[in-house]
Amino acid sequence: MTGAARQLSGRFVRHIRRDPDVVRVIGVDTRSPAYPLGGAEFVRADIRQPSIVAVLAEYAVDTVVHLDVHGTPATAGGGRAAVKELNVLGTLQLLGACQKVPGLRSVVVKSSTQIYGTAVREPAVADEAAPPKAPAGGGFAQDVAEIEGYLRGFARRCPDVRVTVLRFAHVLGPAADSRLAAYFKLPVLPTVLGYDPRLQFVHEDDVLDVLSRAVRDGRAGLGAGTFNVAGEGVLMLSQAARRIGRPTLPVVKALAPVLGSALGALGLGGASAEQIRSLVHGRVVRTERLREAMGGPLRYTTPETFADFAAVHGPGLLPPDVVTRAVDRIEEVLRRG
Amino acid sequence: MADAKVIPFGESGRRGRAAAGAPPVPPGAAGSEDRRSAGSGAAGLDEALARGLAFVRRRLSGDYEVDDFGYDEHLADAVLGTVLRPLFEKYFRVEVRGMENVPDTGGALIVSNHSGTLPWDGVMLQVAIRDQHPADRNLRLLAADLVFQLPFFNWLARKGGHTLACVEDAEELLGRGELVGVMPEGFKGLGKPFAERYKLQRFGRGGFVATALRTGVPIVPCSIVGAEEIHPMIGNARVLARVLGLPYFPVTPTFPWLGPLGTIPLPTKWTIQFGEPIETADQPPEAAEDPMLVFQLTDQVRETIQHTLYKLLMARRSVFF
Structure with missing residues (x-):
């Protein structure tokens, strides 16, 4: 498993260790894990280096779970270029190494629904079957598109290996460290004036469930293919902001990147220019395919996921119950007057 | 009834601010709402106040639901009931005929003519269905991508339940058993010169017919009379339109001469007539691949709407009454 130093990966390792069919878990990352791996072995290796082949061969790995695909840098100092290098070159090297390992049966890769981009001329509800288009504007969405491109090539070259691509919506939950989680932790949420994107979230617990289903063989597993992973339902950005009680700051679209860069310079990572750009149109995905493979919907819907996140990281400056009470007070004053 | 209509105006002003994500209205601002409805009886005011504040x-607490397309029923019904219904009943005095042709359950594709420079006809069609259909249905319109590029417009369109005119979205909505409205003339119809009023433009390539055939839903032709005259377009500033990235830049007797006042539509008298549904369920699914059949059905729908338009025009006494 790659990206073992990250919070979600650490949780997944501990989760999968409890599965009796899993004999051995090997976590790989360039840094030592910040979270306990619960009995799994850790190998310090860089997936961008060819030496990763030796790791795969030495442990006779049969399943590779590639979780080292991220929108944010692992350490505070890392910039966008480092993220892109790890995402794209890391995946390229890793897949090259996978090709050389004879006993490999399955590759599971964490992808993102951001691959669908947020273009206006796209359908409102995105489908896995839609032909992949390179999202304009670069950034994380482009990384994901390139990664999936490599995966298609890999699947063609190694037809015996089961390739499962999981396109996760924004991961939220009490401990999530996704890009959108950082955004919703800001005291005031910058939004784009005149736009209100539709958002979908997936709960971190559901991420673990889906991943552990994906690594299984046979009927208990998901099987090969691409799956959208998102909680049922939709929240609008304005609605989510109100539910978590954080005021929004609408910015004219043309000025949004400037504001994003300014906030970035101040060290507020949650509102990069790319982040704000992705909050213009929003994207909703169809999840029928996953629901069928899993035999039911995910445990948390989008609103429930957000409520769970808000319970830990909220409420902000304008808690919904305070607002409601303020309205009650207005009513009282009006009635008396 | 009159009381009920008074509140919501105050409410809708508030809604705009709330939806833009602004902090809650300070207590002082609520007084205006009080004053506005001061003329009505005490009991009516009380009830109105309670309802407005409940809204x-x-x-403000985000306690409402939206669907996958962003349709916000709570907001849409409030705006419809407060701002649009008076426009529908008092301003355009819309007369609706043939509502029995719109099915009570399941998907259906409502195909209508398009006119009026600004798409008031789509909005009024939505009000007609929402207000007058016995089964409490809602119309989901398919709109041009320009609508979703523009700030505020995209926001209104999504919350109103409308989506981009593309095959995927149309099939998805019809598959969910929704009423989908389409105006196949598009900008050609909306921005046609006043001299060509009530002459239907080309109906695209018949994509809407293919979609109906694939999903097996009936096509309900719909003719709207009255929208053509709300902004009589006597000219089109093409250069300006190109600079602004718009499909046309209308010149009417009042616009752009009177500035924002010129965007007020003329109070014409409207009629919306729903025609008999054209069933597609008996056609095999591969019929959508048959260009002859698609063209033939497209023509049939177009002719039906055009004939109904002529009939309604013949019976009309005047543009304004």
Whole structure:
């Protein structure tokens, strides 16, 4: 498993260790894990280096779970270029190494629904079957598109290996460290004036469930293919902001990147220019395919996921119950007057 | 009834601010709402106040639901009931005929003519269905991508339940058993010169017919009379339109001469007539691949709408009454 130093990966390792069919878990990352791996072995290796082949061969790995695909840098100092290098070159090297390992049966890769981009001329509800288009504007969405491109090539070259691509919506939950989680932790949420994107979230617990289903063989597993992973339902950005009680700051679209860069310079990572750009149109995905493979919907819907996140990281400056009470007070004053 | 209509104006002003994500209205601002409805009886005012504040409370705490397309029923019904219904009943005095042709359950594709420079006809069609259909249905319109590029417009369109005119979205909505409205003339119809009023433009390539055939839903032709005259377009500033990235830049007797006042539509008298549905369920699914059949059905729908338009025009006494 790659990206073992990250919070979600650490949780997944501990989760999968409890599965009796899993004999051995090997976590790989360039840094030592910040979270306990619960009995799994850790190998310090860089997936961008060819030496990763030796790791795969030495442990006779049969399943590779590639979780080292991220929108944010692992350490505070890392910039966008480092993220892109790890995402794209890391995946390229890793897949090259996978090709050389004879006993490999399955590759599971964490992808993102951001691959669908947020273009206006796209359908409102995105489908896995839609032909992949390179999202304009670069950034994380482009990384994901390139990664999936490599995966298609890999699947063609190694037809015996089961390739499962999981396109996760924004991961939220009490401990999530996704890009959108950082955004919703800001005291005031910058939004784009005149736009209100539709958002979908997936709960971190559901991420673990889906991943552990994906690594299984046979009927208990998901099987090969691409799956959208998102909680049922939709929240609008304005609605989510109100539910978590954080005021929004609408910015004219043309000025949004400037504001994003300014906030970035101040060290507020949650509102990069790319982040704000992705909050213009929003994207909703169809999840029928996953629901069928899993035999039911995910445990948390989008609103429930957000409520769970808000319970830990909220409420902000304008808690919904305070607002409601303020309205009650207005009513009282009006009635008396 | 009159009381009920008074509140919501105050409510809708508030809604705009709330939806833009602004902090809650300070207590002083609520006084205006009080004053506005001061003329009505005490009991009516009381009830109105309670309802208005219940609405504001739900909006500000995010306690409402939206569907996958962003349709916000709570907000849409409030705007419809407060701002649009008076326009529908008092301003355009819309007369609706043939509502029995719109099915009570399941998907259906409502195909209508398009006119009026600004798409008031789509909005009024939505009000007609929402207000007058016995089964409490809602119309989901398919709109041009320009609508979703523009700030505020995209926001209104999504919350109103409308989506981009593309095959995927149309099939998805019809598959969910929704009423989908389409105006196949598009900008050609909306921005046609006044001299060509009530002459239907080309109906695209018949994509809407293929979609109906694939999903097996009936096609309901719909003719709207009255929208053509709300902004008589006597000229088109093409250069300006190109600079602004718009499909046309209308010149009417009042616009752009009177500035924002020129965007007020003329109070014409409207009629919306729903025609008999054209069933597609008996056609095999591969019929959608048959260009002859698609063209033939497209023509049939177009002719039906055009004939109904002529009939309604013959019976019309005047543009304004």
